[in-house]
Amino acid sequence: MTEPQPAAGRDYSETLFLPRTDFPMRAGLPQREPEILARWARIDLYGRIRAAAAGRRKFVLHDGPPYANGHIHIGTALNKILKDIVVRTQGALGADANYVPGWDCHGLPIEWKIEEQYRAKGRNKDEVPVVEFRRECRSFAEHWLGVQREEFKRLGVTGDWDHPYSTMAFPAEAQIARELMTFAMTGQLYRGSKPVMWSVVEKTALAEAEVEYEDHVSDTIWAAFPVVAAPGAPDLAGARVVIWTTTPWTIPANRAVAYSRKVSYGLYRVVAAPQENWSQPGVRYVVADQLAGDVFKAARVEAYERVAEVPAEALAGLTLAHPLAAWNPGYGHAVPMLEGDHVTDEAGTGFVHTAPGHGREDFELWMASGRALRERGIETAIAYAVDADGALTEAAPGLTGRRVLTDKGEKGDANKAVIAALTQAGTLVARGTLRHSYPHSWRSKKPVIFRNTPQWFIALDAPVAALGDETLRAVALREIARTEWVPPQGRNRITGMIANRPDWVVSRQRAWGVPITVFVHRSTGEILRDEAVNARIIEAFAAEGADAWFADADGSRFLAPSHDPADYEKVADVLDVWFDSGSTHAFTLEDPVHFPGLSGIRRRRDGGEDAVMYLEGSDQHRGWFHSSLLESCGTRDRAPFDVVLTHGFVLDPRGEKMSKSKGNVVAPQDVIKGSGADILRLWVAASDYTDDLRIGPEIIKTFSETYRKLRNSLRWMLGTLAHHRPDDRVAAADMPELERFILHRLAELDAEIRDAYRTFDTKRAVALLNGFMTGDLSSFYFDVRKDALYCDPLSSPVRRASLSVVDETFRRVTVWLAPVLAFTAEEAWLSRTPSEDGTIHTETLPETPAAWRDEALARRWAKIRRVRRVVTGALEIERAAKRIGASLEAAPRVFVADPDLRASLEGIDFAEVCITSDIAVETGEGPADAFRLDEVRGVAVVPALARGRKCARSWKVSESVGADPDYPDVTPRDALALREWDARHAARAAE
Structure with a gap:
């Protein structure tokens, strides 16, 4: 069909209420956003938000x-x-x-x-x-x-x-010091010696939060501890207890071997082995029964036999020789057997080599056994076998100076030297390598080691009078239970961490930080607890910063005149930055x-x-x-x-x-430069932030397309509202059904979006808004109402009602979107309500009348839209086949067999809803070749062309075109609109 020509060459487009707005279709966010930022700075947006929110809950x-x-x-x-x-x-x-x-x-x-x-x-x-x-x-x-x-x-x-x-502001440094002093004054701070994670590269202790676990290849060894005393178990004399470790360099620091009563052990004898093997026939080993096969396979033993069961009581009385004792007399100390809950038979040998200076569980077991060990005449002091550079000390006789790690964090020669010494001592059973997860410093990306060092700790399990005689751990666990965690599983995660963590190591051996502002008495080792001294420190920090501590060599500035600086050690360590x-x-x-x-x-x-x-x-x-x-x-x-x-x-x-x-x-800078910050903001809000998020060029492109659709909806509303006059507002009760349905959807969304924002569920909020703006508005309501909004007379009740709904919709949608699309919502808001210093970001969510909710109406329109889907599906095929150009050229026959769906269409202009010039709704199944959708049962559509002429103004095809002789090329509705238009302009011209 050819386009109709207006009578007398008149341009009817000027008589249409087409969208008119300066809000651009192309966002140009990379250029526009900096302008908005400059405006926010000019109007002091932060200050305006504070002023608008004054007096509300915080x-x-x-x-x-x-x-x-x-x-x-x-x-x-x-x-x-x-x-x-x-x-x-x-x-x-x-x-x-x-x-x-x-x-x-x-x-x-x-x-x-x-x-x-x-x-x-x-x-x-x-x-x-x-x-x-x-x-x-x-x-x-x-x-x-x-x-x-x-x-x-x-x-x-x-x-x-x-x-x-x-944290480096002077008042902040003063308060950090004050917080540390509180721990000292309440007795929670102490100096102790424990194995801590140590970075050889950075020369400092690290907290758990400062390490990450990466794959690492470790040397592994199976080593034998000869039994030198077996009271009550004579058959174990001369046998060897086998351990397995991934840290051979800790063998010089060994002080015990741990076992478990829950593990079944046996005494095994080597029957056959290659001549060059470290394990020769006749040698007897004690290992866990479940792991014996693995041990002898690693040792390349060809045949072995189980000689006897070894009960836990027998193990408890054993005294072992250090595996390096035969190599160097410096290892001549006795090695006791200790029962440990951490021992299992899941891997290794069922025994755990215990070096209390190099492992948390080793340390705790050793300390818990201290009294019993001293009663047996065993020295319980923990040696410092590895220094800050990762080198073995004099506490490792014959191996002093060997490096566990180099200054660059690379593998040193300590493992090789220890393995060679074990070989010479005749106590090496097997060796190998293992790829496993191992702690690395998150800064240097190099492996860390566990080493015993003097550090400052905050106790977690000591009752504290200031905490009502509760322990810090107990208080923390109680508070975790009282906190809201989003997502909820966060509670379980941190509960496990707090419940199982060791005392907090708060000292670091560095220079740039807040110092541990305590003095220790040189004779007693006691921390000085003096409020006057603390006050002088705080006053100095508040005025000069923490540099004041380092500028005073001996602490006399803070100690005098009440204390002699010579009596006290001024601590040189700084606080862990996590403190x-x-x-x-x-x-x-x-x-x-x-x-x-x-x-x-x-x-x-x-x-x-x-x-x-x-x-x-x-x-x-x-x-x-x-x-x-x-x-x-x-x-x-x-x-x-x-x-x-x-x-x-x-x-x-x-x-x-x-x-x-x-x-x-x-890089976020690249995304902003190419697409704009609002695209990044939409990606954040629409993603499931409770899980890991993904981003890349195609993902950014997808969100850019989503943004484009949302922006176009805002733009269309702004353009349409250019024709809205406040005095034309229509009350909800007086609106047509379709408008009342949209108000219902707004009321529904109001509750859902409030709940989503209240529960921090931004993904749900964006999904709701996107579905509403693209599904309910752009592809349905706006499409249906464009004819009335563009072509109806100025006085049309439908047009006025629709403008009222668009106005209500725009306000709500823009405010709902503002937290996410902060720049775009501001731009749209100011386009609608221009103001020198106005902003959408002081607005609260608009109240939505409860009376707008109409569930029965919503159910009716859900059915109408189901039938509409079949009609639009049929017309899409007609368009693709070029049998029609636009849907207004059609007048389909719609067959509805479902009585419930048929009833839902009564009383509405279904042709208007389907954007056709005419439509016939009939009862029945319809012809066999009619168009159907599987998901909408009982509806069939037979396409047909509309009869009549095409209106030169609205393009509707109707037999009524020309019914008004004054306007022979348009429908009566358009003639009425033109008559009003002409009268209005004539009146203006007369003025």
Whole structure:
């Protein structure tokens, strides 16, 4: 069909109410977003949000501090965007939702960078005064704090960027020291000697949160401990107890062998073996029965026999010789057998070589057995067999100087030397290698070792008077149960970690950090507990920072005049940075001077309605959540948070970890430059953050397409609302059914989106909004109502009702989307309501009348839409076959056999709903060749062309075209619209 020509060449397009808006179809986010950011800065958006929310319940998202040591990456972007979305949704729900960003500025990552700069210049760090070195660390952190701040702001994150917190601020350093002093004053801080994870490369102890587990190939050995005394078990005299270990270098530090009463043991004799074998015929070994086959296979024994059962009682009385005793008399000490709960027969030999200076379980068993061992005349002091450089000490006779690891973290020669010594001693049974998961420093990426060192600890199992005689562990477990965890499984994860962790090692042997501000009496070893001394330290730190501690050589500034500095040791270690970040609640949430907006919180656990949320990656169960919980529980007898939300990590599209070597890194800066921050924000919100997230070019492209559709819906509403007059608003009760159905959907969505935002389920909120805007609006309601909105007369009740619904929809959809598409929602809002200093981000979710809910109407329109799907399906085929161009050229016959579906179509203009010029609805199954959909039973459609002429204005095909002689080329409806249009313009011309 050819397009109809308007009468007398008139251009009817000027008489249509077509969308009109300056809101562009192409977003141009990379260019537009910086303009919006500049406007937010100009109007002080953060201040305006605070003012608008004053007096409401408080919701504080306490920022987990990132390290100020480089550009942000995609994982950091995920974290900060998610935080911003949560803060904005809580604000939209009616809370005074506050966010103060923070930075962790101490620790090895920054110290390492300065050392790298020194090495590049040929400088020796140890020759630089510590205060000067610390000053350079501070300057480095200040630079990157500024860089990251701008990168975070570019993501659309709104917070108090002008007044962030940092762990290196003088008041913060003073408060961190005060927190440490609280542990000291309450008796929870002690200096002890325990095996800790030690980085040879970084020359410091590491916390569990500072290690990651990677594949590592270890040397393995089976070694024999000769039985030298077997009271009550004479048949074991001369036998050998076999152990297996993946750390041969710890053999010199061996002090015992552990066994279990739950394991069945046997005495085995070698029957046949190759002549060159380490195990020769006649040698008798004691091993677990279940593992005997594995042991003898590793030893290349050709035949063996079980001689006798070895009961646990017999093992308990054995005394063994060290396997290196025959090689060097320095190993002539007795080796007792100790019962240990950690021993199993799942792998190895059923016995565990016990070096208390190199393993937690070894240490705990040794210490628990101390009294009994001393009664047997066994020395229980734990030797320092490995030094800070990873070298064996004089406590390893004949092996002193051998390296476990080199300065670069590579494998040293200690294992090789120990294996050679065992071979010469005749106690090596077998050797091999094993690939397994092993702890590595997350900074240097090199293996760590367990070594006994003097460190400062916070006790977890000592009753504390300040905690009501409870232990810190018990308080932490109680507080975990009182906290809301999102997702819920986070509770179980951190519960297990707290329940099973050792005492907290809080000391580090570095320079850039808050010092352990305690003095130890040189004679008694007691910590000085003096509030006056503490007060002088705090006062100095608040004015000068922690450098004050290092600038005072002997502590006389703080000790005098009440104490003689010569009597006290001034501790040189610094605090674990996890203690720093774990203390941040103390100098942000409790500091009304520097952070007044965060004080006065009426916490949920105190019966109030306010809440503090911590939100970080799932690795922080053993990191920041963990240290913050222990720090706060130890000083305040409570957790610092009410809600803890965790998210996963970012992987590439194949689910692989990103790395530069693989070339699969996605930088947030690149995404923003190419697509805009709102695309990243949509990706974050729409993804299941409780699991690992994936991102790559195709995924970004998919979200860009989703964004385009959402933007087009906003644009269409803005264009249509250009013709909306507030005085034309129609009450809901007076609207047509279709409009009331959309109001029902708005009411439904209001409840669902509130619940999704209240439970931090952004994925569900985005899915609801996307489904509504693309399914209910763009492809249904907007399509159906375009004819009425564009072509109906100005006075049309349907047109006015539809504009009222579009207005209500736009307001709600835009506010619902604002936490996610922060830039786009702002742009759309200002396009609708221009203002010099207005913003959508002070708006709360619009109240939606309960009266809009109409379940019966919703069920009716669900049925109507089911029938409509069959009609549109049939017309799609007609269009594809080019039998029609547009759906308005059709007038299909619709057969409805289902009486329920047939009844749902009564009283509505079904042709209007299907966007056809006419339609015939008939009862019955319809012809066999009619179009049907399997999922909509009882409906069949026979396509047919509409009869009549095509209206030159609305393009509807109708036999009524020309019925009005004044407008011979249009339908009567369009003639009425033209008559109103002409009269209105004539009146204006007369004015």
